[in-house]
Amino acid sequence: MYMYKELVIPQRTIMTPGPAEAEPRVLRIMGAPILGQYDPNFLQIMDETMELTRYIFQTENHQAFPVDGTARAGIEAVISSIIEPNDKVYIPIFGRFGHLMTELSRRAGGDVYTTEIEWGKTYEFEDLKNEIIKVNPKVVAVVHGETSTGRMQSLEELGKFCRENDILLVVDAVATLTGTEFKTDDWNIDAVITGTQKCLSVPTGMAPLTYNERVEKILSERKKIEQGLQIDSYNDRMISSNYLDLSQIQEYWSPTRLNHHTESTSMLYALREGLRIIKEEGLEARIARHALNEKALVAGIEAMGLHIFGDKVNKLPTVTCVYVPEGIKEDEIRKRMIEDFGVEIAAAFGSLSGKIWRIGSMGYSSRKENILKVLSALETSLIRNGAIVNRGEALQAALDVYEEKR
């Protein structure tokens, strides 16, 4: 009579640029029972989550909380809450997610000016500076780590310049936070967003973010409490979304506890626990772990005779892009890797589609056994599909890295 059975989920080794594998202790806490949204225990979890969120962003900002949605919900919340119709925005694009920021800024009504460089490159500060002087924007929005190209944009000089010129700097740190260095305050970043499903190793579905008083000032000017809670609230500069309206969401995350929505209970347990585990490991140790596993992965891939896409100098430490060898169909390799080994790596977007694979090493997925497994699965699948590789070299090279022999 019933067509559906209880769900059975296979165990995968996930080496994509997200979602990464979730921390087992994070998954375990998701089975905990529901608490009401105003239960004192739940309110404490909210407060602890804010404190831990400040830690991962390395910030003293008061505002630091998740939006209930996937990473792009957080990016849209920040962009649509800051950018008003006709506000000038400059977005330097170097991959797919710069286009997303552009899209979001345009939907918010912004007067958006963009530059785009070849996928695989990042910007020199001087070039950004010249564009900013030319455009004179209210907001600069930029991606820190582009998973589409495996590149990372340096932000420190840009942040300093924007602050000196009273320009707001908004950063998408979805692919980088806690996987590599990110200093919100030291780098003068006004608003920054991340996602749970990458280096935090919490399941997809929340977007932790933080912003400073410069952003809060705009929010306070645009604030409109919804009419079900405050009948006479009016603001002709109000944010067009209610769900992603940070001026209201921040009041839900304040002692006011504005009843804006019912917080995602189990996801918040997961986030709080994921952040606690990050604090337990320590940001410095966590970043060093990501770097070590990346080094072993790259050593293995190169020892196999494959080539890494892009310059090493701006490589995103959490995503390694690899050229598909000539004559090999990239999707057949991925299919074999998942079917025979349960190992998942990612295809590419747009102009890079079919040319490179993207291998993630993020959060809980960034560990020795996963690096060895993805190298083994890749090498075996390539040989099986007729590619010429240096047999048996990749894992030795990776082990050399772990044993500090290179």
Add this chain to the structure above:
Amino acid sequence: MYMYKELVIPQRTIMTPGPAEAEPRVLRIMGAPILGQYDPNFLQIMDETMELTRYIFQTENHQAFPVDGTARAGIEAVISSIIEPNDKVYIPIFGRFGHLMTELSRRAGGDVYTTEIEWGKTYEFEDLKNEIIKVNPKVVAVVHGETSTGRMQSLEELGKFCRENDILLVVDAVATLTGTEFKTDDWNIDAVITGTQKCLSVPTGMAPLTYNERVEKILSERKKIEQGLQIDSYNDRMISSNYLDLSQIQEYWSPTRLNHHTESTSMLYALREGLRIIKEEGLEARIARHALNEKALVAGIEAMGLHIFGDKVNKLPTVTCVYVPEGIKEDEIRKRMIEDFGVEIAAAFGSLSGKIWRIGSMGYSSRKENILKVLSALETSLIRNGAIVNRGEALQAALDVYEEKR
């Protein structure tokens, strides 16, 4: 050195109008490992979820999937995807969540006409009909179950009339779906939204919804694929949100698998499992269970000597509103109930604040042991705080209902 310990969540008996307790089997599946969003196993879960979503909505609509956000994310997605600037909208308000629909429609740029009746009442069809004839709207948006007042609006005649007059009918069924009868197709409802955290007994954080071809037509006219995926897409009627843009989200839930966002992995496991369990129980049996537990709850409350708020004829079966006895501070009773018994009931909003309690009996929370426990905790707390009640009558009356003695 580390200020935070592993999370400990107390066991609560949750008898609020949401979040309700989650099904234990649903919580258990959330501990399953992550799957990549394009893993064949995950795609199958997506397809099964669509099929099961059609079942709970009692619809043949093709479009039936969750939005990744809390219930209001789903309501906003539907409203902002359907309503364009200056579209005429009529919203009959009879509680807080009618105001929310109004707020969302106005933020979408709609020319919104509302009526409001005293909290505790619902609309006669003839009155709705007269307003609709007067306003001649493109869209009528209405709440089915108002948790703020514990009232349920009948929809069948309204649906028929709207369809005959080519008006779109959008319904918020967050508080009712699977807890009482709801027939999307038979009632001629064009779009309807629910939340996971009420009668579905899945944690908060997803908003299942469905809509028919009349709505799809509008979406296809407003469709704009984001520029990171399709560089030359342009539409001057595009939806202002990207995250809640149903014209894109429906393509993610189609064989196209448009890479709009990374689906909330663990929440989707939970939803699919929650829906499977609903199908296993059967909608008819589930609705009968909700009715039986409501009957026992009401019998117990009345036997105690307390009074139920509002008319019985339009009572929301999943929420029972109870007058606070004179001289009793409502918050002190709730505080005692949660601290001494671990039982949570809810306060009221707006004009009803301090005057009534709202007791939910939704989903997994709608079961005999919970009904007996909430009655016991309420009676004991009232006596402890000096109220005059009929001692020992409430639980006997409830048991009479369960034993079919009344």
